[in-house]
Structures are given as structure tokens and as C-alpha cells.
Amino acid sequence: MSFEALRALVQGWAGAGLLPAGLTHGFLVNALLSGLVIGPVLGGLGTLVVTKRLAFFSEAVGHAALTGVAIGILVGEPYTGPYASLFGYCLLFALLVNYTRNRSNLTADTLIGVFLSVSLALGASLLLILASRVNIHILENVLFGSVLTVDDRDLTVLLAVATGVTALMLPLFNRLLLASFNPALARVRGVPVKGLDYLFIVLVTVVTVASVKIIGAILVGALLVIPAAAARVVASSLRGFFLLSVAFASVAAVAGILLPVQLALPVPSGGAIILAAGLLFLGALLARLFMKGDEG
Amino acid sequence: MTGRGIHGPAILFDRVDLTLGRTAILEGVSLHVAAGTVHAVVGPNGGGKSSLIRALLGQAPHRGIIRLDWPGDGPGTVAYVPQSVEFDRGLPLTVEDFLAVLCQRRPAFLGPDRRMGYGEALARVGMAGKERRRFGALSGGERQRVLLAQALIPAPDLIVLDEPMTALDEAGIAIFDSLLADLAAAGTTVLWVEHDLAQVRRLATRVTGLNKHVLFDGHPLEMLSPERVFDLFSSVPRRAATERIAS
Numbered sequence: 001m002s003f004e005a006l007r008a009l010v011q012g013w014a015g016a017g018l019l020p021a022g023l024t025h026g027f028l029v030n031a032l033l034s035g036l037v038i039g040p041v042l043g044g045l046g047t048l049v050v051t052k053r054l055a056f057f058s059e060a061v062g063h064a065a066l067t068g069v070a071i072g073i074l075v076g077e078p079y080t081g082p083y084a085s086l087f088g089y090c091l092l093f094a095l096l097v098n099y100t101r102n103r104s105n106l107t108a109d110t111l112i113g114v115f116l117s118v119s120l121a122l123g124a125s126l127l128l129i130l131a132s133r134v135n136i137h138i139l140e141n142v143l144f145g146s147v148l149t150v151d152d153r154d155l156t157v158l159l160a161v162a163t164g165v166t167a168l169m170l171p172l173f174n175r176l177l178l179a180s181f182n183p184a185l186a187r188v189r190g191v192p193v194k195g196l197d198y199l200f201i202v203l204v205t206v207v208t209v210a211s212v213k214i215i216g217a218i219l220v221g222a223l224l225v226i227p228a229a230a231a232r233v234v235a236s237s238l239r240g241f242f243l244l245s246v247a248f249a250s251v252a253a254v255a256g257i258l259l260p261v262q263l264a265l266p267v268p269s270g271g272a273i274i275l276a277a278g279l280l281f282l283g284a285l286l287a288r289l290f291m292k293g294d295e296g
Numbered sequence: 297m298t299g300r301g302i303h304g305p306a307i308l309f310d311r312v313d314l315t316l317g318r319t320a321i322l323e324g325v326s327l328h329v330a331a332g333t334v335h336a337v338v339g340p341n342g343g344g345k346s347s348l349i350r351a352l353l354g355q356a357p358h359r360g361i362i363r364l365d366w367p368g369d370g371p372g373t374v375a376y377v378p379q380s381v382e383f384d385r386g387l388p389l390t391v392e393d394f395l396a397v398l399c400q401r402r403p404a405f406l407g408p409d410r411r412m413g414y415g416e417a418l419a420r421v422g423m424a425g426k427e428r429r430r431f432g433a434l435s436g437g438e439r440q441r442v443l444l445a446q447a448l449i450p451a452p453d454l455i456v457l458d459e460p461m462t463a464l465d466e467a468g469i470a471i472f473d474s475l476l477a478d479l480a481a482a483g484t485t486v487l488w489v490e491h492d493l494a495q496v497r498r499l500a501t502r503v504t505g506l507n508k509h510v511l512f513d514g515h516p517l518e519m520l521s522p523e524r525v526f527d528l529f530s531s532v533p534r535r536a537a538t539e540r541i542a543s
């Protein structure tokens with residue numbers, strides 16, 4: 001089924017009153033589809049991000065997207081989707097951070113802080129140079145996400161990335177986790193620790209970049225972290241951790257896209273998605289207070 | 297586990313050197329571990345015991361030869377029990393989840409693969425019925441037992457133990473005794489790095505004293521005399537001790 005046919009179907013159901021009235025708008029259907037695609041993937045991958053203590057890294061990659069967009073506009077890519085520069089710059093940024101992390105005596109957070117600051121400085125400088133060339137307000141969409149700007153090309157990119165990331169993440173889930181527990185034990189069990197380390201960095205990067213359009217560069221890393229953090233607070237097993245994280249991320253994505261439109265709130269989609277995730281995290285914390293946890 | 301004959305490999309270390317940065321960790325280490333024996337390696341902290349294991353497992357660049365002679369057609373199963381695992385203690389990870397992460401291909405969040413025999417392995421280390429306990433909430437000794445349990449899945453031909461008794465209580469030590477006896481009876485080769493010389497005297501078939509060089513190698517009751525132990529743990533390793541013992 002093409003996006004066009006799917007959109008028409010959803011719009012038909014919305015017109016018939018089976019779905020929220022806002023979904024009669026094609027742009028909102030696009031945004032909802034992207035949320036439904038990316039929410040579960042970010043939620044699932046987030047469990048690994050939190051376990052491997054890469055929350056700050058995922059935030060940094062999201063922020064690097066800002067510079068990627070600036071470079072894209074500078075080299076003449078369309079400002080609505082400068083994907084070559086986005087993927088290229090963010091992958092370079094992520095791989096460079098990981099390469100340097102393995103070869104410097106700095107802690108990971110210090111090193112990421114250095115790379116993040118330099119990258120943001122570069123992005124801000126480029127954007128000031130570009131201010132005369134493009135409507136600078138376009139950048140608000142890049143920074144905070146927008147439901148208005150998701151087109152079929154964005155959906156295709158998102159679907160391709162989500163499918164690829166899921167196809168790699170699921171069969172490698174145990175190995176990715178084991179590598180962070182004890183690299184020596186992982187190697188004895190046949191896990192190529194260093195290779196998987198880089199692969200995971202690439203997975204986080206591509207899924208982050210693909211989500212920038214809907215969630216925004218500033219906030220995209222948060223959807224990798226907050227749902228997983230909320231799930232970690234209330235779950236008592238790995239199954240609960242993973243499934244709750246997927247559920248929380250999906251609910252946050254859908255709520256963040258639909259609620260501002262339904263309630264006529266002037267809030268960008270990225271902000272609404274992360275606020276919804278934040279509320280779920282708060283709920284999880286409160287639930288934890290009333291739960292009898294097995295603390296041994 | 298019994299009745300399979302000797303199925304573990306013999307291990308040869310021949311003039312193994314290992315240097316980290318500018319520091320020589322191992323120098324000219326030559327050692328033979330007989331197939332199907334419990335071979336202990338003792339020595340002071342920083343003497344190169346764990347580095348020897350890392351070299352054996354192919355995880356430390358070294359010079360010299362390390363060769364495993366397997367009795368069958370191809371290499372068998374190698375298991376490793378580290379001193380500890382680094383992880384977030386608050387992680388929602390049950391004992392069974394932990395074993396699933398280590399031992400099965402199916403994503404651990406889909407649940408444990410019952411065919412892997414996690415319950416049986418946990419029972420062998422005295423952890424039966426604790427599958428659903430949170431791994432991070434276990435005591436150090438219990439975690440060590442789970443690390444021993446993972447090494448039994450699948451049944452190992454060579455098991456490498458890196459100070460596995462550090463956190464064990466008396467009950468844990470008794471379980472470790474019986475496990476080691478089972479492995480030896482089954483013909484598994486056990487390479488065991490240990491700091492507790494009394495346990496080595498009691499349980500090992502052979503012992504090697506290592507402090508950068510091999511200082512002695514032989515039967516534990518003969519080798520672990522007060523004089524040799526003093527030599528081993530003295531700050532400056534004396535290669536001459538090996539020659540003295542050999543003569």
C-alpha cells in the first residue's frame with residue numbers, strides 16, 4: 001500500500017468519525033505515521049542506550065544534526081530535507097567520538113562535551129553565515145520538530161531506517177548487552193565487541209537523524225532516553241523493561257503529535273512528544289513509590 | 297557430565313612475553329597444562345595471572361606460542377568465569393535474564409529459552425529457585441555462583457576461572473569444591489587463577505607460581521612450601537628460584 005492510499009484510508013476513517021477529526025489533514029496523518037514507526041524503534045533501542053550509559057552520547061548526536069542541516073543548506077541541499085549532509089555529518093561526528101573515546105584517557109562525558117560544544121559552535125557559525133540565504137525560522141522546525149513538514153520522502157527514509165535498525169537490533173540484542181557487562185566474557189562467547197560497539201553507535205545515529213524532522217534536533221535524543229528510563233524505574237525483568245520502553249515511546253510519540261492539534265495548543269511536535277514522555281516518566285516514578293520492589 | 301573421558305585440551309605456553317605500554321607483564325613464560333587436569337596459577341597481585349588468561353583467550357597481544365591441543369577433531373567449548381561483571385545494579389535484569397543474555401541467541405527480552413538448561417545449571421551452583429531474583433540485588437557470593445553457572449552452559453571442555461572464590465561464603469566454597477570435582481571427573485581441563493593457597497593445595501592437580509616469570513610448577517603439596525610461597529610473593533621476582541627448584 002502506498003503512502004497516498006494509506007493517507008486516504010486514514011483520512012476517510014477520520015472523516016467518518018472513527019478517528020480524531022484532526023486526521024482529516026494529510027500532514028497530520030504523515031506525522032502520525034512517522035510517530036508510529038519511530039516510537040517503538042526509539043523505545044527499544046533506548047533500553048540499550050540506557051543500559052550502556054550512552055544517554056549523553058545520544059543527546060549529542062541529536063544536537064549534531066543542527067550542524068548537519070547547516071552544512072546541507074551550505075552545499076545546496078534542499079533545506080526541507082538535507083539528508084546527505086545530515087547522515088554524513090552525524091555519522092562522522094559519532095564515529096569520531098567513539099574512535100577518540102577508545103584512544104584517549106578522558107572520561108566519555110568529558111569527551112562528548114568537547115565534541116558537542118565544538119559541533120554546536122560550528123553549526124551556529126554556519127547558520128549565521130546562511131541567515132541571509134534562507135528563512136531562519138525554518139530552523140525552528142529543525143530544532144524542535146514540526147508536524148507540518150513531514151512528506152513522503154521523509155516517511156520513506158524513516159521506514160527504511162526503522163526497518164534496518166530493527167532487523168539488526170533484535171538478533172544482536174543479547175550480544176550488544178553482553179558486550180557492556182564484561183567485554184572479556186563477551187569475546188569468549190564469540191561476541192565481536194569492538195565491531196558491535198561501532199555498529200551500535202551507527203544504529204543510534206541513523207535512527208536519531210531520521211527522527212529529527214518530527215522530534216527536532218534538540219529533543220530527539222530525549223526520546224531514546226526518557227521512555228527507557230521510565231521503564232527501568234518500574235520494570236522488574238528485561239521483558240518488562242523492553243516492552244514498557246517501547247510502549248512509553250510509542251504513546252509519547254502519538255500523544256505528542258495528536259494532542260496539540262486536537263487541543264489547538266501552539267506547541268511544536270518535538271516539545272509535545274518529550275513533554276508526554278516526561279509525564280510518563282513522572283508517572284513511573286510515582287508508581288515506583290507505591291510498588292513493592294524486589295531490592296534483595 | 298561423567299563418562300566422556302578426557303575431552304579438555306592440553307595447553308602449551310612457550311616463551312610467552314606480554315608487555316603493556318613500557319611495562320613487561322609476562323617474560324618468557326613457559327608452561328604446560330595437561331588435558332583434563334585442574335591446573336592452578338598463583339602469584340601476587342600484578343604478577344601477570346589475569347594477563348596470562350587474557351593472552352590465552354586471545355585478548356592480549358603477546359609474543360611466543362600459546363597452543364591448545366584438542367583431543368577431538370576440532371576445538372571444543374571454552375568457558376570463562378571472570379572475577380566480576382560491570383553493570384548497573386538497578387537494572388531490571390533477573391538471574392534468568394542474565395543467563396539468557398549470555399547463552400541464547402533469541403533476544404533475552406522474549407524470555408529464557410527453556411532448552412538451554414538454566415535451571416539445572418543454577419541448581420548445580422546452589423541457586424535453584426532464584427531464577428526470578430534481580431541479578432543486581434544478589435550478594436557478591438550469589439553473583440559469583442551465577443557466573444559459575446553460566447560457564448556450565450553449554451558443557452565446557454576447557455574452563456578458565458579468574459579468582460572465582462573471592463566472594464564465596466562457606467556454602468559457596470563447598471559447592472565450588474563439588475563442581476570442580478565434577479569437572480575433573482568429566483575430563484574437563486580447568487585453568488584456575490587463585491589467590492587462596494589453602495584451596496589450591498586442597499583442590500588443584502598441579503600449581504604454577506607466576507610473578508612475571510614462572511617461579512615454580514608442580515604438585516601443590518610439594519610446591520607450596522613456605523619458602524617458595526615467600527619467594528613468590530616477594531616484591532622482586534627471582535627467576536633463579538625456578539632454576540633452583542628445577543635442580
